[in-house]
Every structure is written in structure tokens, then in C-alpha cells.
Amino acid sequence: MKVAVFSTKPYDRQFLTQANQQHNHELKFLSPSLDVQTVTLATGFEAVCVFVNDRLDRKIMETLSQQGIELIALRCAGYNKVDLNAAQELGIKVVRVPAYSPYAVAEHAIALILTLNRKIHRAYYRVREGNFALNGLLGFDLHGRTVGIIGTGKIGQITGQILHGFGCKILAYDLNPNQEFAAQYGEYVALPELLAQSDIISLHCPLTKDTHYLINDETVKLMKPGVMLVNTSRGGLIDTKAVIKGLKSEQIGYLALDVYERESKMFFEDLSGEIIQDDLFERLLTFPNVIITGHQAFFTVDALNNIAETTLANITAIALNQPCPNQLSHDD
Numbered sequence: 001m002k003v004a005v006f007s008t009k010p011y012d013r014q015f016l017t018q019a020n021q022q023h024n025h026e027l028k029f030l031s032p033s034l035d036v037q038t039v040t041l042a043t044g045f046e047a048v049c050v051f052v053n054d055r056l057d058r059k060i061m062e063t064l065s066q067q068g069i070e071l072i073a074l075r076c077a078g079y080n081k082v083d084l085n086a087a088q089e090l091g092i093k094v095v096r097v098p099a100y101s102p103y104a105v106a107e108h109a110i111a112l113i114l115t116l117n118r119k120i121h122r123a124y125y126r127v128r129e130g131n132f133a134l135n136g137l138l139g140f141d142l143h144g145r146t147v148g149i150i151g152t153g154k155i156g157q158i159t160g161q162i163l164h165g166f167g168c169k170i171l172a173y174d175l176n177p178n179q180e181f182a183a184q185y186g187e188y189v190a191l192p193e194l195l196a197q198s199d200i201i202s203l204h205c206p207l208t209k210d211t212h213y214l215i216n217d218e219t220v221k222l223m224k225p226g227v228m229l230v231n232t233s234r235g236g237l238i239d240t241k242a243v244i245k246g247l248k249s250e251q252i253g254y255l256a257l258d259v260y261e262r263e264s265k266m267f268f269e270d271l272s273g274e275i276i277q278d279d280l281f282e283r284l285l286t287f288p289n290v291i292i293t294g295h296q297a298f299f300t301v302d303a304l305n306n307i308a309e310t311t312l313a314n315i316t317a318i319a320l321n322q323p324c325p326n327q328l329s330h331d332d
């Protein structure tokens with residue numbers, strides 16, 4: 001298939017080119033992300049291949065359809081940016097990579113928890129400046145602490161398993177509780193109970209209309225004072241203004257983010273020479289107990305290999321009119 005591959009960085013090109021040796025699709029790597037301004041770049045192609053922050057609303061989908069696009073291949077699991085009803089109506093197929101390395105994301109959540117707790121982000125700079133004072137670096141034992149996992153799918157379960165190994169008590173909340181997980185690692189409780197009892201809360205549910213701003217003024221109030229909140233899922237799960245209020249009142253004692261509700265304007269780009277215009281984001285950076293990474297939880301060699309291989313296998317299956325288990329329907 002002739003595929004316009006949007007939002008590509010050197011690492012995407014490397015892994016996709018390598019995986020394409022088995023498939024021989026005609027890949028055109030494009031740096032820009034897909035939006036109303038760039039959609040015309042897909043003219044003359046049969047498929048577009050996109051990443052987490054590319055826009056696939058109805059308007060863009062209609063333009064893609066007029067340009068003859070038959071397939072949208074997501075190089076990610078989350079599909080919250082895709083209007084699946086519009087895709088269905090326009091006859092555009094949508095495929096994704098449902099799992100590429102849940103370990104990559106779970107392990108990054110653990111890295112954030114350990115960094116925040118033991119203040120590694122501050123200790124690193126202190127030692128380099130010859131400051132060996134320990135004031136302000138006090139942490140706590142994870143052993144014996146209660147961790148709330150919201151969303152116990154592939155990533156949430158692994159996060160829970162790892163933290164169980166640290167000796168944490170695991171509380172879980174999910175619309176579809178997994179009894180095998182509960183039997184071995186934790187206990188499902190209602191959301192208010194999880195919020196009230198957890199020392200650490202880690203978000204692993206998808207962004208949907210029901211989970212948008214799951215963390216808001218009301219739910220922050222239900223949390224244990226001094227709680228650690230970790231989001232490696234999607235930025236829109238958190239109302240940033242509410243967590244800033246929570247940080248200022250010290251209801252939230254620690255915040256780790258790999259995702260941010262307005263990340264699409266900034267993440268994955270080098271803006272180090274520019275003035276960041278997002279005041280909410282800049283406010284978050286002023287707190288010593290906040291750590292932010294730029295949507296890198298997925299970023300391991302293993303995950304990039306899996307993403308590239310699954311994406312190309314998905315495109316091949318559609319090209320050959322074969323059933324593709326990773327195809328989304330408008331009910332998803």
C-alpha cells in the first residue's frame with residue numbers, strides 16, 4: 001500500500017523501515033502531524049499512518065476520504081483522537097496496536113513513583129553541584145503503603161504486580177474487574193474508597209467521555225492528604241487546574257505526569273529555544289514535588305519494534321483483504 005506516515009521522528013523511520021523489509025509497503029515519512037493544514041499531504045496515498053496526537057476528527061476524516069484514503073493505521077493503542085463513527089460512515093478502516101509493551105509503560109510509572117518518592121530528580125543536580133545535604137530529600141518506604149490502580153487492563157495489572165512485589169497493598173478500580181488479578185495481587189473497591197485509602201494513585205484507564213476529568217476538584221477532595229498521583233495514561237483524565245489547586249493546598253503531595261491534557265501543542269518537539277505559552281504547564285513546573293516526562297512511557301526498543309511490526313502487519317492484512325484482529329469498529 002502507499003502509506004503517508006505522519007508525525008515521524010528519526011526513531012520511527014528506523015524501526016518502520018526495518019519492519020517494512022517483510023512487507024514492502026511504499027512508506028512516505030512526513031515530519032508534520034496530521035491536522036487541517038497538513039491533511040492535503042495525504043493526497044495520492046491509500047493509507048495514513050498516525051500517532052497519538054494526530055487529529056482524526058470528522059472534518060479531517062472527510063478530507064482524507066475525498067483524497068481516496070481507505071485506511072488509518074494508528075501506531076498506538078489509544079484511539080481517543082479518532083472519530084470512529086465518521087470513519088464507519090466514510091468507509092475508512094481504522095487499525096491500531098492494542099498492545100506493544102505494557103511493561104514499557106508500567107515500568108515508567110514505577111520509575112516516576114521511585115523518582116518522586118526518593119527525590120532523585122533533585123538529588124541528581126545537588127550532587128553534581130557538590131551539595132551533599134539531605135534536607136528535603138526525605139522519602140518513605142513503599143513497602144506497606146497502599147497503591148490504588150485505576151484501570152486494571154494490560155498496563156494497570158503489570159503496574160499492580162510490580163508494586164505488589166515491593167510489598168504494597170493494591171486496591172483496584174475498573175468497570176470490568178479481573179478476578180484473577182484480584183485473587184493474586186489486590187482487592188477491587190469502589191472509586192471513592194480507592195481515592196480515600198491510597199497513598200499512591202496510578203491512572204491506567206483509557207480516555208473516554210466517562211473518564212474525561214476523572215480527577216477533578218471533587219475527586220481530589222476525596223483523596224488522602226499528601227497523596228502521590230501518577231498519570232501515564234492520557235492527559236485528559238486530569239483537570240490540570242484542579243491538581244494545581246490540590247498541590248497548592250498540599251492535598252496532593254506528589255504529582256508525576258507522562259501525559260498532559262494540552263500536550264499535542266508541545267510534546268515530541270524540541271522547544272528549548274522557545275517561550276512556552278502554556279501557563280498551566282509552566283505553573284506545574286514550579287512545584288518541587290512535580291515531575292513531568294514528555295509522553296515517553298512507551299519509548300523502549302522492545303515497544304518500538306512491536307509497534308512497527310504490528311502496524312505493518314495490520315496494513316498488510318487490510319491490503320490483502322484478510323481479517324485484522326486489530327481493526328476498530330464504531331462500537332469500540
Ligand code: NAD
Nearest residue numbers: 078151152153154155174175176204205206232233297298
Ligand atoms: P487496556 O484496554 O488493556 O486497559 C484499560 C482498562 O481500563 C480496562 O480494564 C478497562 O475495563 C478499564 N476502564 C475503561 N473505562 C474505565 C472507567 N471508566 N473506569 C475504570 N476503568 C475503566 O489498556 P492498556 O493497554 O492497559 O492501556 C491503558 C492506557 O494507557 C491506554 O488507554 C492509553 O491511553 C495509555 N497508554 C499510554 C502510553 C504512554 O506512552 N504514556 C502508552 C500506551 C498506552
